[in-house]
Amino acid sequence: MKVHLPTGEPNAPKHKAKTMQDWLRDKSLNVLEWPGQRPDLNQTEHLWRDLKIAVQQRPPSNLTNLERICREKWEKLPKYRCNKLVASYPRRLQAVITAKGASTKY
Structure with a gap:
C-alpha cells in the first residue's frame, strides 16, 4: 500500500x-x-489564498482589525470549498506526476 x-x-x-x-x-x-514544498498539493495553502483574497477586499486599518477580519472570513469559508479541494487532490497529484515535479497550473 x-x-x-x-x-x-x-x-x-x-x-x-x-x-x-x-x-x-x-x-x-x-x-x-x-516533492518537497508543493503548495499546489497542500489544501491548506489554497485556503490561505482564499483568506488573503478575502482580506484584500476589505483592507484592515490595524492589526486588531486584521485579526478580526481574518477570524470572520475564516469562519465563513464555505465547507464546499474544502470538499472541492479534497475532491481535486487526485487530479492535482496526477498533474505533478505528469510534470515530473515541475510547476503545474494548480
Missing part, C-alpha cells in the same frame, strides 16, 4: 529515522515519493 506522509519528503530526516522506518515496515507501508 502506498501512503503519503503529509510531513514532507520521504527522505526527510523524520522519515529516515529508524523508528519511523520500522513502523512503516511493520505496517507494510511504502512512502510515496513526494
Whole structure:
C-alpha cells in the first residue's frame, strides 16, 4: 500500500529515522515519493489564498482589525470549498506526476 506522509519528503530526516522506518515496515507501508514544498498539493495553502483574497477586499486599518477580519472570513469559508479541494487532490497529484515535479497550473 502506498501512503503519503503529509510531513514532507520521504527522505526527510523524520522519515529516515529508524523508528519511523520500522513502523512503516511493520505496517507494510511504502512512502510515496513526494516533492518537497508543493503548495499546489497542500489544501491548506489554497485556503490561505482564499483568506488573503478575502482580506484584500476589505483592507484592515490595524492589526486588531486584521485579526478580526481574518477570524470572520475564516469562519465563513464555505465547507464546499474544502470538499472541492479534497475532491481535486487526485487530479492535482496526477498533474505533478505528469510534470515530473515541475510547476503545474494548480
